[in-house]
Amino acid sequence: MRRLKATISYDGTLFAGYQVQPGERTVQLEIENVLTKMHKGNQVKITASGRTDAKVHATGQVIHFDTSLEIPVERYKKALNVQLPRDIRVLEVEEADSEFHARYSVSGKRYRYIWNCEEQQSPFRRHYTVETNGIKPDLEKMQTAAQFIIGTHDFSCFCAANTSVVDKVRTVNALNFSWHDEELHMTIEGNGFLYNMVRIIAGTLWEVGIGKKDSNELQLIIASMDRGKAGKTAPAHGLYLEKVFY
Amino acid sequence: MRRLKATISYDGTLFAGYQVQPGERTVQLEIENVLTKMHKGNQVKITASGRTDAKVHATGQVIHFDTSLEIPVERYKKALNVQLPRDIRVLEVEEADSEFHARYSVSGKRYRYIWNCEEQQSPFRRHYTVETNGIKPDLEKMQTAAQFIIGTHDFSCFCAANTSVVDKVRTVNALNFSWHDEELHMTIEGNGFLYNMVRIIAGTLWEVGIGKKDSNELQLIIASMDRGKAGKTAPAHGLYLEKVFY
Known part of the structure; x- marks a missing residue:
């Protein structure tokens, strides 16, 4: 074998x-x-x-x-x-190697989240991006808020309620945004992610970008360890598992 | 009304x-x-x-x-x-205008055809491009062949056999190729297109690009007015109706 x-x-x-x-x-x-x-x-x-x-x-x-x-x-x-x-x-x-294990040997992962901010809806990207009906968020605010997420924290606030994981401390190494034409990409890299963590982070940062939440609130949300304080879980079809590190 | x-x-x-x-x-x-x-x-x-x-x-x-x-x-x-x-x-x-007619008022159309020449197949473009299994055609040969198509010709050779149209003379005004990363786009503009004409042109020029046909053969193919002399009809899912001119 x-x-x-x-x-x-x-x-x-x-x-x-x-x-x-x-x-x-x-x-x-x-x-x-x-x-x-x-x-x-x-x-x-x-x-x-x-x-x-x-x-x-x-x-x-x-x-x-x-x-x-x-x-x-x-x-x-x-x-x-x-x-x-x-x-x-x-x-x-x-x-x-016979000791290699796709799950237990993981040292980190990178995910990508894509919003499609085109004013004119297109039928071609509907399964691959989340449409914002032409709304373009304030990227600077999202980037400011993202700084509070980078680092090692108890991320209970970004974890779906129905999880059995006890230790919710994870390290986020990088969290970046970039425009690709009218699509906004968020990439996030860390040593591990809780259930729905990337989608809840995407949803929370989006709320910052459209002015529903303040950038500085992120500090309080993380400290609260309360899922209820964070934003909505962003839709699944905007999310990509991009790289697994070993 | x-x-x-x-x-x-x-x-x-x-x-x-x-x-x-x-x-x-x-x-x-x-x-x-x-x-x-x-x-x-x-x-x-x-x-x-x-x-x-x-x-x-x-x-x-x-x-x-x-x-x-x-x-x-x-x-x-x-x-x-x-x-x-x-x-x-x-x-x-x-x-x-009450006289405007989406079909009878047409003065021309532009179509686009897309080949995906990525070596590494991707699951995301399968419905929107035609995959070539990493084969990259000789673009210069395709462009040379395309020059024989531009102009006013009887395009019987590029018309699906089962058509009732009698007059098969059409004018192709422009036929261009461009690379978009590893996707090859062909755009074709003309005053009208016969049934399957764009797909047969795409299939024929593709055969030129991969060396199955010679660029100069295009002249003979058009003169023959014989569908059997042209290349295969390229698959439907690579084709886009891009613009209608009035």
Whole structure:
């Protein structure tokens, strides 16, 4: 048996999320089905860096699995892509150490969140960006507010209420904004993220950008450790898991 | 009654084309349904500059219709967009002369065709570009071949066999290529296009670009007036109706 690490990309639009759920189309299920077929019916389980929710996209999700097949990595990638549905693509397959674990070996992740601020709505970006009906936020205010998030904090305020995680201290290393034509991108990098953390941060900073919240409030929101003080959870389809660090 | 002209955009992915067909989801049907509802059940018919096939997109299709409603054009646009499905967007509504006719008044059209030449397949552009599996064509050869198409010719060679049109003489005013990162765009402008003409031109020039046909062959292909001499019809989902001229 050898362990392989694969970097994958998926369009989350038609998936009920990453993780297998009975009766639902999920990314994990599609990949496991193909791998199991390649292994002549012997079930192959894959492990990801973490799950992503329904409609969330990935441009750099990482998985690992063990295989008995002696196919070189480049051909392994091609074999998977030929059989996978077109909304999942394998970007790379690499040999991994037997100790490598897609989830437990993670040292950090980067996510991207995209708002489409075009005044004129377009039918083409509706699944891939969150439309703001032409509203352009005050980027400077969002950047000021973002400074309070960078660093090591208890991020309870940015964690969905229904979570079982106890230790909510995480480190955010970078949080940047950039315009790409009329699309506003937020990238956030950290050593780990709580459930819905990126979407709640996106939603909170958006409220700062449109003047519903003050930049300095961020300090109080974080100190409160109260989810109720932060902004709304931004929609899933604007979110991309971009890179997993090991 | 007043006549209105509307410019619309649609993502062709989930449509069986523009024109109403029994039992199919079409752009015309969706728009007529909304207009008929706005007119309290009195059926409203729309007329487009021309039909587009299943999976073909539009960024600047034009329609006209007559309405008894006295709504200002800007509000008319909003009322339509609120009720239309998200894969159709109305970009503009204008007052039109009673003689204006979306189809008969057309003086020309511009189409765009997009090939995605990225080596690394992506799950995000699969419905909006035609993937070439990393093959990058020889643009110079395509441009040389394109010069034979520009001008006024009998374009029988670029017309789908099953057409009832008799006069196949059309004028192509412009045919240009440009790279947008790793996507190759072809734009073509002319006074009118035969059925499948843009897709057959795209398919033929592609064959020139990958060395399957010689640039100079284009002259012979056009002179032959034989559809069999031209290249394959390029896939529908790479095509956009971009602008209609009046």
